[in-house]
Amino acid sequence: MAYVQKEIRHLVGKALHDYDMIQHGEKILVAVSGGKDSFSLLWLLHERLSRIPITYSLFPVHIDLGFSEDNLDHIESFLKTFPYSYKIEKTDYGIRAHSEENRENPCFLCSWLRRKRLFELAKENKCKKIAFGHHMDDLIETFFINIFYSAQISTMLPYQEFFGGELTVIRPLCMVPEEKLLRLCELERIPILENKCPSAGKGKREKIRKVLQEFYRENKKIRGNIFHAMHNVNLEYLPKKRRKREG
Numbered sequence: 001m002a003y004v005q006k007e008i009r010h011l012v013g014k015a016l017h018d019y020d021m022i023q024h025g026e027k028i029l030v031a032v033s034g035g036k037d038s039f040s041l042l043w044l045l046h047e048r049l050s051r052i053p054i055t056y057s058l059f060p061v062h063i064d065l066g067f068s069e070d071n072l073d074h075i076e077s078f079l080k081t082f083p084y085s086y087k088i089e090k091t092d093y094g095i096r097a098h099s100e101e102n103r104e105n106p107c108f109l110c111s112w113l114r115r116k117r118l119f120e121l122a123k124e125n126k127c128k129k130i131a132f133g134h135h136m137d138d139l140i141e142t143f144f145i146n147i148f149y150s151a152q153i154s155t156m157l158p159y160q161e162f163f164g165g166e167l168t169v170i171r172p173l174c175m176v177p178e179e180k181l182l183r184l185c186e187l188e189r190i191p192i193l194e195n196k197c198p199s200a201g202k203g204k205r206e207k208i209r210k211v212l213q214e215f216y217r218e219n220k221k222i223r224g225n226i227f228h229a230m231h232n233v234n235l236e237y238l239p240k241k242r243r244k245r246e247g
Contacts, residue, residue: 019170029061029131066096131172139174156174
């Protein structure tokens with residue numbers, strides 16, 4: 001086994017432990033977009049079952065957004081390699097999101113519609129948790145996107161409860177850099193499919209990613225430092241408005 005495989009297994013295990021993501025006997029919906037990240041997530045969650053003292057079941061779900069028909073056979077072939085029932089649902093979410101009426105922010109509508117349907121499917125199939133394939137770089141990029149464009153300090157959460165705890169979103173890859181997942185796909189022959197979305201590789205996230213990559217090339221510690229900084233917020237050294245004294 002290559003070092004990167006051991007490292008990724010360790011990082012996923014640490015994330016699951018540190019954020020207390022999975023308990024014994026749970027059924028987890030795994031959101032499979034068809035990209036390398038969600039494929040790797042499904043592979044890793046299944047692989048670790050042979051090494052841990054607890055058990056859980058997985059329910060892979062792919063929501064087709066309407067413009068990746070060529071990828072569906074590849075996605076289904078990959079899902080069939082696992083011993084779980086799965087669901088592939090065709091929608092027009094991506095087409096609607098990129099229509100004339102919604103050109104300003106297609107990603108928001110597409111993501112919202114997809115997530116809403118995943119929440120519905122989780123409830124219908126008695127899954128109290130949904131696992132997404134967002135990795136460390138996704139969390140870091142979202143952090144800077146929110147600062148630059150939304151004037152707030154926030155990012156995706158590794159563990160996030162909804163509806164009073166009835167449903168929880170988990171991100172087991174939150175400690176894994178994207179470059180390590182690419183290497184994992186090469187070693188384990190996990191498919192890497194072309195993203196057919198018209199907005200892929202465009203927009204705010206791509207701009208942020210290019211800037212961050214420059215810093216990472218200069219200093220390999222920067223990526224990890226940013227991630228750890230999100231857990232080490234010193235509120236005493238952030239500006240606060242002061243009320244004017246009366247009188």
